[in-house]
Amino acid sequence: MTKSRFISLAASFLTLAASVAQAASVRVQVVDQAGAPVADAVVYAVPASGKQPATKPAGAIIDQVKRRFVPLVSVVQTGTSVTFPNKDNIEHDVYSFSPAKRFELNLYHGIPAKPIVFDKPGLVVMGCNIHDEMVAYLLIVDTPWFAKTDAKGAATIENVPADGYRLIAWHYRQVDPDAQPAQKINAAADVSAKFALQLKAPE
Amino acid sequence: MRLHSLRARIALVFVVLMLAAQAAAYVVINSVILKNAHQNAEEQLSVAQRVFGQVLRGNSQQLTQAASVAASDFGFREAVATHDSSTVASALQNNGDRIHADVVMLVDLDGKLIAESTGAGHEGMAFAFPHLIKAVAQKGDASSFGVIGGKAYQLVAVPVKAPIVIAWVVMGFAIDDAFAREMSSLASLDVSFLTVDERGHWGVLASSLPEASRVALKNQTQLADDGYATRLVRLHSEGRTVAVLLERSLIQALAPFHRLQSALLLITLLGVIVSIAGSMLTARSVTRPLAALAQFSRRVGHGDYSRPIEVRQHDEIGELASAFNQMQESIVERERRITELAYMDRLTGLPNRALFSDRLQAAVSAATETGRPLSVMMMDLDRFKLVNDTLGHPIGDTLLCEVAKRLQTALLRPTDTVARLGGDEFAVLLPGDDLAAARLVAARMLHALEAPIMIEGQLVDVGASIGIVTYPHHGSDMNVLMRRADIAMYEAKRNNLGHAVYDERHDHNSAERLSLMSELRQAVEHDQLTLYYQPKVDLATHRVKYVEALVRWDHPTRGFVSPDQFIPFAEQTGYIKTVSRWVADKAIAQCAAWQAQGIELAVSVNVSARELIQSTLPETFQTLLDKHGVAPERIWIEITESAIMDDPNHAIETLDRLHALGIRLSIDDFGTGYSSLSYLKRMPVDEIKIDKSFVMGMAQHKDDETIVRSTIDLGHNMGLKVVAEGVETEEMMLQLKALRCDLAQGFHLSRPLPPAKLVDWLDGWRTRNGLAQEISLSA
Numbered sequence: 001m002t003k004s005r006f007i008s009l010a011a012s013f014l015t016l017a018a019s020v021a022q023a024a025s026v027r028v029q030v031v032d033q034a035g036a037p038v039a040d041a042v043v044y045a046v047p048a049s050g051k052q053p054a055t056k057p058a059g060a061i062i063d064q065v066k067r068r069f070v071p072l073v074s075v076v077q078t079g080t081s082v083t084f085p086n087k088d089n090i091e092h093d094v095y096s097f098s099p100a101k102r103f104e105l106n107l108y109h110g111i112p113a114k115p116i117v118f119d120k121p122g123l124v125v126m127g128c129n130i131h132d133e134m135v136a137y138l139l140i141v142d143t144p145w146f147a148k149t150d151a152k153g154a155a156t157i158e159n160v161p162a163d164g165y166r167l168i169a170w171h172y173r174q175v176d177p178d179a180q181p182a183q184k185i186n187a188a189a190d191v192s193a194k195f196a197l198q199l200k201a202p203e
Numbered sequence: 204m205r206l207h208s209l210r211a212r213i214a215l216v217f218v219v220l221m222l223a224a225q226a227a228a229y230v231v232i233n234s235v236i237l238k239n240a241h242q243n244a245e246e247q248l249s250v251a252q253r254v255f256g257q258v259l260r261g262n263s264q265q266l267t268q269a270a271s272v273a274a275s276d277f278g279f280r281e282a283v284a285t286h287d288s289s290t291v292a293s294a295l296q297n298n299g300d301r302i303h304a305d306v307v308m309l310v311d312l313d314g315k316l317i318a319e320s321t322g323a324g325h326e327g328m329a330f331a332f333p334h335l336i337k338a339v340a341q342k343g344d345a346s347s348f349g350v351i352g353g354k355a356y357q358l359v360a361v362p363v364k365a366p367i368v369i370a371w372v373v374m375g376f377a378i379d380d381a382f383a384r385e386m387s388s389l390a391s392l393d394v395s396f397l398t399v400d401e402r403g404h405w406g407v408l409a410s411s412l413p414e415a416s417r418v419a420l421k422n423q424t425q426l427a428d429d430g431y432a433t434r435l436v437r438l439h440s441e442g443r444t445v446a447v448l449l450e451r452s453l454i455q456a457l458a459p460f461h462r463l464q465s466a467l468l469l470i471t472l473l474g475v476i477v478s479i480a481g482s483m484l485t486a487r488s489v490t491r492p493l494a495a496l497a498q499f500s501r502r503v504g505h506g507d508y509s510r511p512i513e514v515r516q517h518d519e520i521g522e523l524a525s526a527f528n529q530m531q532e533s534i535v536e537r538e539r540r541i542t543e544l545a546y547m548d549r550l551t552g553l554p555n556r557a558l559f560s561d562r563l564q565a566a567v568s569a570a571t572e573t574g575r576p577l578s579v580m581m582m583d584l585d586r587f588k589l590v591n592d593t594l595g596h597p598i599g600d601t602l603l604c605e606v607a608k609r610l611q612t613a614l615l616r617p618t619d620t621v622a623r624l625g626g627d628e629f630a631v632l633l634p635g636d637d638l639a640a641a642r643l644v645a646a647r648m649l650h651a652l653e654a655p656i657m658i659e660g661q662l663v664d665v666g667a668s669i670g671i672v673t674y675p676h677h678g679s680d681m682n683v684l685m686r687r688a689d690i691a692m693y694e695a696k697r698n699n700l701g702h703a704v705y706d707e708r709h710d711h712n713s714a715e716r717l718s719l720m721s722e723l724r725q726a727v728e729h730d731q732l733t734l735y736y737q738p739k740v741d742l743a744t745h746r747v748k749y750v751e752a753l754v755r756w757d758h759p760t761r762g763f764v765s766p767d768q769f770i771p772f773a774e775q776t777g778y779i780k781t782v783s784r785w786v787a788d789k790a791i792a793q794c795a796a797w798q799a800q801g802i803e804l805a806v807s808v809n810v811s812a813r814e815l816i817q818s819t820l821p822e823t824f825q826t827l828l829d830k831h832g833v834a835p836e837r838i839w840i841e842i843t844e845s846a847i848m849d850d851p852n853h854a855i856e857t858l859d860r861l862h863a864l865g866i867r868l869s870i871d872d873f874g875t876g877y878s879s880l881s882y883l884k885r886m887p888v889d890e891i892k893i894d895k896s897f898v899m900g901m902a903q904h905k906d907d908e909t910i911v912r913s914t915i916d917l918g919h920n921m922g923l924k925v926v927a928e929g930v931e932t933e934e935m936m937l938q939l940k941a942l943r944c945d946l947a948q949g950f951h952l953s954r955p956l957p958p959a960k961l962v963d964w965l966d967g968w969r970t971r972n973g974l975a976q977e978i979s980l981s982a
Contacts, residue, residue: 095277097284097365127366129277135366 024187026157029194030149030169037153038171038197040073042139044146045157045165045185053144059115061085062126062136064092069126069136073172075146076138081115093129100124100140123170123177137172160187169195173202209493210486217482218475225471232467236460244432244456251390251449252436258386259438262376263346263359265302270361270374273298273307280365283309283317288326292318295372305377306356309363310336311370332441336360336371348378348440355396355408355445378445379409387411393450395420397435398443408445420448430454492520496527503527508535548623550600551607559622559630563681566634570674577674578641580631581688582610582648583696585666587627594661601658602665603627613651614644630688638673638704645669645702668696672705722758723769723778727785732756734789735955736806738964739926739948742940745972747965749805749839751948752790753955754782770811779811788827791838793958795831802962807839807869812846816853821860828864835865841892843871851882862887869926874914883921891918895929895949901938908938915944 030041057077063070064086076082084094084105091107100122105112107130118124118140128134145165147155167183175198185191273279273294282290291309299307299320307320310330319325330336331349338345339360346359356375363370376382378396386394395410397420405421412420419426426433430453437446492515499512511528514521546558554562563579570577584606591599603623610621610629620632631648633641648669655662670691678684687705695703726732736750756764773779787808794806814820828835840861847854847870858868869890870883874897893914900907911927918925927939930949939947953964 097281097369102285125365125367127364132275132364132366 023159023161025190026145026147026160026165026167026185026187027190027192028147028149028155028157028167028169029192030153030155030171031194031196032199033196035196037149037151038199039149039151039153040071041149041153041155041169041171041195041197042073042075042141042146043149043155043157043167043169043193043195044075044139044141044143045160045167045187046141046143047145047161048164048166048184051163052142055144057144059083062138063087064094064128064134067128067131067134069134071148072135073137073148074139075148076118076140077144077146078121078140078142079117079119080140081117082138083111083115085111092131092134094126095129096124096126098122098124098126104129139170162186162188167193169197171197171199173199175200208490210483210490213486213489214479214482217485218479221475221478221482225474229467229471233464236463237457240453240457240460241432244451244453247390247392247451247456248432248434248449251392251394251451252434254390255386255394255436255447255449258389259346259357262357263344266304266346266357266359266374266376267344267361269298269302269304270307270359270372272301273374274361274363274372280363280369283363283370284365286317288318292320296320298372299374302374303376304374306351306358306373306375308373309370310360310373312368317370330371330373332358332360332373334441335373339371340368346439348438348445349375350398350408350443350445351375354379355398380411383409383411390449393452395448395450397421397446397448399446400443423448426450432456489520492516492524496520496524499524499527503531503534551604551623553607553611553629554620554622556622556624556630559620559624559632560681562620563632563684566632567674567679567681567684570634571679575635576637576676578633578636578638578644579672579674579684579688580633580641580645580648580702581624581670581685581692582629582631582667583692584627585668585696587665590663590665594658594663598658598661598663602656602663605656605658606652606665606667609651610648613648619644630685636673638671638676641671641673642702642704645671649701666701668692668700669702670695670705671702677705719764719769719772720778723756723773723782726756726758727781731758732782732785733957734786734793735957736793736961737948737955738953738961738968739807739946740952740968742936742944742947745968747804747968749807749837750961751807751841751955752786752793752809754786755955774811774813777813779813780817783808783810783814784823787824788830791827791831791833794837795833796958797962798833798837800962802965805837805839805867807841807867809841809843809871810846812843812850812854815842815846815857816850818857820857821864824861824866825864836867839867839869839890841869841871844873844875847882847886855882855885858887874910880917888923890924890926890946892926892928892948893944895927898927898929898935898939898949899931901935902932911939911944912942915942919943 026043026045028043030038030043032038057080059081060074060076061083062074064084065088067088067090074082084092086092086109089109091109093105093107095104096102100120101116101118101124103116105116118138121140121142124138124140126136126138145157145160147157149155163186165185165187167185169181179198181195181197183193183195185193276294276298279291279294279298281287282294295307295309295318299305304320308330309317309319311317314330314333314336316325316328316330331351332347335345335347335349335358338347339362344359344361346357348355348357350356355378357378358373358375360371360373362368363372383394383396393411395412395417396408398406398408400406405423407417407420410417410420419429423433423435432451432453434449435446436449437444495512508531511531512524514524514528516524546554546561548555566577569575584602587599587602590602606629607621607623610631614621614631618634622630622632624630631644633644636644649667652665652667655664657663670688670693672678672684672688672691674684677687691703691705694706695701733755734752735755736752738747738750740747754766754770756766756769758764770779770782773782790806790808794804797804810820824835824838824840828838842854842858847858862868867890868886868888869892870886870888871892872894873891874894891914893911897907897910897914901911915925924945926946926948927935927944928948930936930939930947930951932951935949936947936951953961953968956964
């Protein structure tokens with residue numbers, strides 16, 4: 001009860017803000033074919049008008065901790081610089097053969113000198129050349145409005161200007177990696193959406 | 204060696220037992236061997252199967268490892284990720300060459316070939332073994348067999364990760380003949396890879412076998428029949444079925460066992476041979492002494508007691524041999540006793556007839572060889588029967604013993620033998636003595652007996668008669684010598700000579716009798732006997748009612764032979780039976796003939812004592828009467844009084860039966876047989892005939908006349924007719940008539956006549972007595 005009241009309060013606040021800045025929140029719930037909540041799913045909204053804010057995207061960080069990429073799944077706007085700090089006491093050699101971005105950070109400790117700029121939209125799968133089990137997914141999207149679901153499968157895209165959008169969901173375990181489940185939404189006000197994805201079993 | 208001999212049987216039992224044991228052992232060992240061989244072959248197959256699986260797994264691991272190395276190569280991954288197909292192809296080739304892989308392929312996630320090492324240009328086509336990749340994706344690693352372009356390969360798949368799976372590397376080794384041979388040498392059996400085509404036919408992919416032998420692989424049941432242990436293992440495969448066939452030649456597998464088998468057979472054979480030899484030796488050790496014993500007992504059987512059997516062993520056979528020796532001694536002793544009894548006269552202790560015969564035989568044989576003479580004497584005591592009858596047998600026996608003693612003393616040499624042949628008959632054998640010497644001995648013997656003998660206080664005077672023969676003068680046969688000595692002895696006795704030498708003239712009678720017998724036989728067989736008939740005349744009416752048949756023998760060389768000469772002789776030999784039957788047959792036939800001529804004559808025939816006690820006599824007569832159709836009333840049978848008295852009861856029984864037939868009976872020679880009147884009373888006779896000695900003596904002796912008169916009265920008183928025989932004169936006939944005798948028979952009336960002459964005589968008789976008409980009428 002308190003929560004719903006809080007949400008309604010927030011909603012009225014947002015409505016107020018939108019009316020001021022004309023912005024809304026998009027709440028998305030992602031479940032799998034069994035109806036279970038799906039974490040680490042990426043949702044992003046592409047404006048139907050194609051209008052993009054001119055703001056330069058902020059940088060992103062993908063850590064390497066205990067021979068794992070953290071986070072496993074990241075989403076960034078096209079043109080984002082990503083740094084790959086190595087927090088293990090062993091060297092890693094981060095690489096990607098993905099068409100969206102091919103690169104290799106030769107064996108290194110700590111923070112590499114230059115971040116990698118991901119200037120093309122698409123999926124970049126990264127690995128470590130000396131640790132085959134290490135994998136990280138970086139989805140590069142042409143929009144600043146994106147979010148990643150939490151453990152409950154819920155994600156919220158904030159400050160979405162009022163407009164019509166294509167809301168797209170992606171997950172690295174999708175059965176059909178090329179499928180792009182999408183919904184049309186109108187962000188005149190806060191809006192909710194739900195995706196049910198066909199996923200492969202985790203390896 | 205006969206099959207039934209003990210030796211053969213012992214050997215046979217041994218050998219059969221040995222054979223059975225050996226055969227059983229052979230069969231058992233053989234079956235164990237065979238079972239082992241099959242087990243071995245099966246084990247080899249199992250081992251081979253395991254080895255094979257191990258090799259395949261090793262290959263799979265090797266392939267997987269090589270593929271993994273390739274797949275994890277950064278450059279390779281980069282090339283794959285960037286779709287640099289020519290680089291990818293060369294990299295694949297390179298990695299494949301490192302482990303001599305025969306095929307290397309890269310397959311994308313859609314299951315399409317990106318590149319392949321063969322460069323056959325299959326890029327873009329679907330990968331033929333998607334399940335292999337699926338299995339690897341699920342299980343981590345897997346291998347499979349598949350046929351690519353007609354060749355079989357063992358394939359593995361490994362993912363290419365960058366870092367997620369972006370493609371699959373597939374590597375494979377060819378399953379070719381070289382591989383099959385390698386496998387074959389590892390497992391030491393034949394290895395073949397087979398496949399089944401769409402129609403279910405087996406095809407050979409690769410084999411360690413030469414090409415020529417591969418055709419057989421297509422039919423595995425045939426292989427089993429050809430002596431192969433096989434195992435077909437289906438390999439994990441995709442597409443066409445791939446299987447491996449492991450074969451082990453049982454012939455090869457069994458080869459060492461066959462050698463063992465041969466050795467075993469040889470041992471068995473040797474065992475049998477050794478056991479045959481052993482059993483024969485054993486059997487021989489038993490049967491040899493037995494054979495010796497058998498031979499010994501045969502020797503004893505032939506009367507050879509010269510030496511006992513040698514006792515060498517101390518076993519059962521040795522005991523048997525000892526028993527045989529004891530038996531032999533007992534036999535010798537008993538035989539001596541028996542011989543003594545058989546050859547000794549119990550009364551006098553002298554040799555008996557048997558021993559005398561033996562010695563005489565031996566002496567004759569010896570004399571024949573040496574050419575020396577020998578003499579034989581037969582001696583018979585005079586008046587010994589009188590001594591026996593008057594003084595009794597004990598005295599007689601004592602007398603014989605004394606005589607024996609004296610005779611023994613009379614003989615000087617040990618080679619001379621005096622024997623008692625029986626009764627008062629003694630015989631003496633004098634080997635080497637000629638007639639002169641024998642005469643001296645005989646004289647000495649007689650002299651020895653001259654001194655009276657005192658027995659139980661009585662003086663007995665005894666003499667002897669001795670017959671002498673010499674060899675070879677009087678014969679060379681023992682029996683001839685004995686018989687002739689006997690004849691000489693009788694001659695000595697008859698003429699009271701003391702001793703007499705054999706003379707052929709003495710022997711004449713005997714020879715004549717012998718030849719007479721055989722001639723009589725011939726005479727009967729050749730009808731040389733004839734019947735004469737003598738009429739009996741009725742003294743009251745002068746009629747002739749019947750005739751007596753009398754047998755006559757007209758010998759071709761001897762002339763007339765009197766019945767007195769041959770009838771008693773025939774009676775002694777039993778030949779009288781035949782003669783009597785012949786006579787009866789002829790007489791009855793003659794009776795029938797006369798009847799046919801109208802002459803009424805009854806015929807009487809004589810029957811001897813011997814026949815009278817023969818119970819078949821009535822049947823014989825009945826048969827003859829029937830044969831000739833003569834009424835029994837016409838036949839008379841004459842029996843001598845003495846014949847009846849031999850066995851009166853039997854005789855009377857036979858006479859009763861004859862009488863019952865209707866035959867008339869007449870007692871012949873009445874008055875000479877001391878017959879009891881009580882018997883006469885019981886006998887069914889019709890007539891008595893007074894003996895001719897009384898009739899003929901009637902004229903001279905008053906006694907005879909009295910006898911004749913009394914006999915006639917006796918006969919009449921008993922209701923019998925009386926016939927007088929031997930009527931030779933008219934006076935006698937008249938006298939008999941005066942004595943009221945019924946019938947007369949004799950030379951005065953008629954001699955016995957042949958039938959024809961009898962008829963003439965009858966005619967004359969009737970004419971003389973005026974009876975012709977009457978007889979002819981009655982006929």
